[in-house]
Amino acid sequence: xxxxxxxxxxxxxxxxxxxxxxxxxxxxxxxxxxxxxxxxxxxxxxxxxxxxxxxxxxxxxxxxxxxxxxxxxxxxxxxxxxxxxxxxxxxxxxxxxxxxxxxxxxxxxxxxxxxxxxxxxxxxxxxxxxxxxxxxxxxxxxxxxxxxxxxxxxxxxxxxxxxxxxxxxxxxxxxxxxxxxxxxxxxxxxxxxxxxxxxxxxxxxxxxx
Amino acid sequence: xxxxxxxxxxxxxxxxxxxxxxxxxxxxxxxxxxxxxxxxxxxxxxxxxxxxxxxxxxxxxxxxxxxxxxxxxxxxxxxxxxxxxxxxxxxxxxxxxxxxxxxxxxxxxxxxxxxxxxxxxxxxxxxxxxxxxxxxxxxxxxxxxxxxxxxxxxxxxxxxxxxxxxxxxxxxxxxxxxxxxxxxxxxxxxxxxxxxxxxxxxxxxxxxxxxxxxxxxxxxxxxxxxxxxxxxxxxxxxxxxxxxxxxxxxxxxxxxxxxxxxxxxxxxxxxxxxxxxxxxxxxxxxxxxxxxxxxxxxxxxxxxxxxxxxxxxxxxxxxxxxxxxxxxxxxxxxxxxxxxxxxxxxxxxxxxxxxxxxxxxxxxxxxxxxxxxxxxxxxxxxxxxxxxxxxxxxxxxxxxxxxxxxxxxxxxxxxxxxxxxxxxxxxxxxxxxxxxxxxxxxxxxxxxxxxxxxxxxxxxxxxxxxxxxxxxxxxxxxxxxxxxxxxxxxxxxxxxxxxxxxxxxxxxxxxxxxxxxxxxxxxxxxxxxxxxxxxxxxxxxxxxxxxxxxxxxxxxxxxxxxxxxxxxxxxxxxxxxxxxxxxxxxxxxxx
Numbered sequence: 054x055x056x057x058x059x060x061x062x063x064x065x066x067x068x069x070x071x072x073x074x075x076x077x078x079x080x081x082x083x084x085x086x087x088x089x090x091x092x093x094x095x096x097x098x099x100x101x102x103x104x105x106x107x108x109x110x111x112x113x114x115x116x117x118x119x120x121x122x123x124x125x126x127x128x129x130x131x132x133x134x135x136x137x138x139x140x141x142x143x144x145x146x147x148x149x150x151x152x153x154x155x156x157x158x159x160x161x162x163x164x165x166x167x168x169x170x171x172x173x174x175x176x177x178x179x180x181x182x183x184x185x186x187x188x189x190x191x192x193x194x195x196x197x198x199x200x201x202x203x204x205x206x207x208x209x210x211x212x213x214x215x216x217x218x219x220x221x222x223x224x225x226x227x228x229x230x231x232x233x234x235x236x237x238x239x240x241x242x243x244x245x246x247x248x249x250x251x252x253x254x255x256x257x258x259x260x261x262x
Numbered sequence: 263x264x265x266x267x268x269x270x271x272x273x274x275x276x277x278x279x280x281x282x283x284x285x286x287x288x289x290x291x292x293x294x295x296x297x298x299x300x301x302x303x304x305x306x307x308x309x310x311x312x313x314x315x316x317x318x319x320x321x322x323x324x325x326x327x328x329x330x331x332x333x334x335x336x337x338x339x340x341x342x343x344x345x346x347x348x349x350x351x352x353x354x355x356x357x358x359x360x361x362x363x364x365x366x367x368x369x370x371x372x373x374x375x376x377x378x379x380x381x382x383x384x385x386x387x388x389x390x391x392x393x394x395x396x397x398x399x400x401x402x403x404x405x406x407x408x409x410x411x412x413x414x415x416x417x418x419x420x421x422x423x424x425x426x427x428x429x430x431x432x433x434x435x436x437x438x439x440x441x442x443x444x445x446x447x448x449x450x451x452x453x454x455x456x457x458x459x460x461x462x463x464x465x466x467x468x469x470x471x472x473x474x475x476x477x478x479x480x481x482x483x484x485x486x487x488x489x490x491x492x493x494x495x496x497x498x499x500x501x502x503x504x505x506x507x508x509x510x511x512x513x514x515x516x517x518x519x520x521x522x523x524x525x526x527x528x529x530x531x532x533x534x535x536x537x538x539x540x541x542x543x544x545x546x547x548x549x550x551x552x553x554x555x556x557x558x559x560x561x562x563x564x565x566x567x568x569x570x571x572x573x574x575x576x577x578x579x580x581x582x583x584x585x586x587x588x589x590x591x592x593x594x595x596x597x598x599x600x601x602x603x604x605x606x607x608x609x610x611x612x613x614x615x616x617x618x619x620x621x622x623x624x625x626x627x628x629x630x631x632x633x634x635x636x637x638x639x640x641x642x643x644x645x646x647x648x649x650x651x652x653x654x655x656x657x658x659x660x661x662x663x664x665x666x667x668x669x670x671x672x673x674x675x676x677x678x679x680x681x682x683x684x685x686x687x688x689x690x691x692x693x694x695x696x697x698x699x700x701x702x703x704x705x706x707x708x709x710x711x712x713x714x715x716x717x718x719x720x721x722x723x724x725x726x727x728x729x730x731x732x733x734x735x736x737x738x739x740x741x742x743x744x745x746x747x748x749x750x751x752x753x754x755x756x757x758x759x760x761x762x763x764x765x766x767x768x769x770x771x772x773x774x775x776x777x778x779x780x781x782x783x784x785x786x787x788x789x790x791x792x793x794x795x796x797x798x799x800x801x802x803x804x805x806x807x808x809x810x811x812x813x814x815x816x817x818x819x820x821x822x823x824x825x826x827x828x829x830x831x832x833x834x835x836x837x838x839x840x841x842x843x844x845x846x847x848x849x850x851x852x853x
Binding site for chain 2: 185195
């Protein structure tokens with residue numbers, strides 16, 4: 054940690070009171086945002102659970118192949134992107150800008166791959182007759198609504214993250230962003246990964262045939 | 263950006279030039295605070311005008327109101343409003359007041375202006391995000407206003423927008439087409455704006471305090487704004503997906519909130535599987551913390567102002583902070599008390615009733631602390647001080663009715679009567695607004711550098727104080743008599759005898775509303791003709807009084823303040839004056 058950053062975290066050369074959490078404001082704001090976003094996803098998952106429990110004809114259409122396999126691959130991709138994100142933060146902390154940037158691009162690529170797999174899966178489901186209010190098996194139409202909304206909101210966060218990672222990667226290389234910015238992006242990315250760790254079991258595994 | 267991200271944001275830009283950068287797209291928290299305040303003033307005038315229209319109709323249901331047909335030919339043919347239009351006006355009144363007045367003025371308005379100054383910072387932690395938060399809120403306001411002008415007019419489902427009425431769409435009534443959708447869009451955008459604001463408040467309070475400003479030395483208003491923003495962070499996060507699901511139900515054919523078997527106008531709707539109760543859960547999980555978001559800043563403001571006019575430290579300030587924090591924490595556990603009659607398991611009613619009654623404990627402790635602070639003081643009865651005392655009165659009155667509503671057995675009778683209307687108007691419409699008034703009379707000299715007219719202010723206070731009791735006290739009575747709320751007119755046998763009371767309330771409302779023009783006049787007069795204000799006209803201690811009136815661009819003219827004292831050292835024995843400012847390094851020997 055550079056001296057400037059150290060002194061900043063303990064009160065900007067004594068001119069200010071230090072932050073009680075000892076982290077830069079950007080990181081604190083990202084943690085607060087993550088808290089808020091977690092509540093948003095919780096509300097949505099609560100709504101999904103509420104509707105599922107109240108539904109006498111809930112569908113469980115996910116066959117192991119292709120749905121669960123696809124889900125497992127997507128999970129693996131996202132977890133790997135978490136590892137590459139960690140690598141980029143470590144490289145950035147050690148001052149290795151080039152390596153950090155490469156790992157950022159790797160994370161970005163894996164995130165994009167996740168999004169593509171997800172969209173392909175959506176397309177397959179829509180072709181089978183699923184929709185926001187359509188259920189080809191004749192069961193509850195809430196299934197489609199809940200599925201597309203929950204995974205859709207998560208996908209939106211992934212895509213947003215992919216864009217953010219790209220911007221940070223470009224800026225980090227040029228020195229516009231520093232290791233703190235990489236770390237802040239990392240917090241967001243790990244959060245998106247964590248949400249998937251809830252979505253996959255609750256939405257996919259619980260609705261496996 | 264590289265250095266700014268590494269350490270807390272200190273003011274890195276020079277003073278802006280040009281009208282747009284200075285007054286429109288400004289990153290200065292003071293300008294943003296005033297913009298929020300201005301938005302709240304516009305909103306409160308509109309909201310109040312709506313309430314006058316409502317009250318006129320309730321007292322005199324067949325009275326033609328000139329000009330109403332121009333506003334809505336379908337809603338008010340012959341200048342007499344239809345029952346549905348009454349509900350539209352009521353919905354917009356509630357929505358505008360709760361979101362664009364009570365969540366903006368005491369919190370985003372005064373909070374944005376004074377939080378950075380009270381912690382000794384040069385600006386908020388994220389000035390550009392702060393600017394964005396205002397403009398997002400402004401766009402939300404425009405979206406809501408558009409509901410007046412879209413086909414079908416404003417929605418009729420109340421500010422609570424209960425499904426299935428709000429979710430079905432056009433068929434369920436006038437205003438339920440575009441109007442309801444614009445409502446949901448507006449509120450969703452509003453949530454985003456508030457989230458951005460909350461992030462700023464939290465980061466600034468924790469990270470940008472100047473040297474010596476420990477958390478224990480923070481003024482009570484700062485504590486209240488900080489705790490409110492923590493509550494808001496999580497509350498608005500639930501309303502946002504709820505509104506999105508509502509929009510989907512209305513536009514994309516989903517049925518999150520719509521059960522099967524709904525028939526509207528001889529048409530069986532195709533939806534199935536959803537639950538109106540789900541909307542209630544999601545809405546009230548947000549809605550209850552929201553009303554505390556409305557009141558806690560006002561509590562902080564009057565707790566901050568009162569000691570300055572008592573010339574005495576407040577009683578138990580740390581306990582007061584604890585009360586504010588516990589009210590905030592408990593606010594997440596009580597949402598079901600809005601749903602006692604929704605058909606849920608009666609045992610769940612107990613689960614919500616108990617924490618609701620528990621919440622009265624910190625609220626009562628806070629009230630007793632204020633009353634205890636007043637004891638033994640020699641009060642200076644300025645307008646700001648009068649509004650603080652008025653706040654204590656109306657907060658107590660409004661809070662007392664809450665004790666009754668918290669109990670499911672009593673609430674079964676009182677739910678959806680005017681008793682509830684009396685309760686929430688006292689605590690929100692009156693108490694929170696009194697906090698806003700107190701803040702205005704106290705801080706206007708600092709914000710514009712001119713003193714407000716005290717005589718006008720005192721007349722404004724007394725007319726308003728008497729007026730609000732005349733308006734809302736009788737509502738307890740008619741509520742107990744069974745007067746149902748959200749009715750456009752009273753034709754039932756048991757309601758007709760209550761119409762004279764409604765007439766009285768209406769006249770009181772119109773008079774009290776007229777009295778508010780004294781306040782508006784005072785604001786404008788002060789801005790242009792008020793006598794110049796000193797840096798510290800009240801002899802107050804907190805950091806905002808350690809700078810000029812108005813403060814310079816970077817709040818303290820390039821100085822980095824050092825704080826040596828806690829926040830409310832008034833009337834300390836042995837001190838050189840009857841107050842010690844937070845920046846003073848004076849030490850007083852304890853006797």
